[in-house]
Amino acid sequence: MKLFHAPGACSDGIVLLLDIIGVPYEIHELDVRKGDQRQPDYLAINPKGKVPALLRDDGRLLTEFPAIAFWLARKYPEAELLPTDPDGEARALELLDFIVSSIHMRGTALVQRPSAFASSAEAQEEV
Ligand SMILES: N[C@@H](CCC(=O)N[C@@H](CS)C(=O)NCC(=O)O)C(=O)O
Numbered sequence: 226m227k228l229f230h231a232p233g234a235c236s237d238g239i240v241l242l243l244d245i246i247g248v249p250y251e252i253h254e255l256d257v258r259k260g261d262q263r264q265p266d267y268l269a270i271n272p273k274g275k276v277p278a279l280l281r282d283d284g285r286l287l288t289e290f291p292a293i294a295f296w297l298a299r300k301y302p303e304a305e306l307l308p309t310d311p312d313g314e315a316r317a318l319e320l321l322d323f324i325v326s327s328i329h330m331r332g333t334a335l336v337q338r339p340s341a342f343a344s345s346a347e348a349q350e351e352v
Pocket residue numbers: 234235236257262274275276277288289290291325
């Protein structure tokens with residue numbers, strides 16, 4: 226497996242999961258501040274231009290943090306990353322979606338780019 230990863234970005238979470246599982250993997254590092262994710266060679270692999278992306282041993286690419294985390298948990302059940310009962314599984318996915326969609330995506334945008342949501346300095350401070 227090969228993980229497309231930017232140190233300090235959300236793909237750190239997938240590195241953590243892979244390390245907990247203990248499965249061998251390679252890392253292809255991208256510098257998202259420099260814009261590596263928008264270079265044609267990476268867009269040919271992952272047209273979304275984001276990390277994380279996991280190139281699996283079957284040659285297929287998996288993107289989106291929750292999907293990668295879910296797939297790893299199901300592929301390597303011995304790591305016990307995800308409950309197997311329907312309620313436990315739903316609760317884990319509920320928490321994962323909140324962290325990825327609300328805290329990470331919306332939260333970081335509000336904190337890092339308040340100018341995208343309000344024009345005056347005062348309103349940006351409120352954001
Ligand atoms: N919905 C995606 C979000 C991925 C994402 O936004 N990754 C950020 C790093 S934390 C990224 O690649 N940013 C570079 C960019 O947007 O150009 C997921 O869950 O994996």
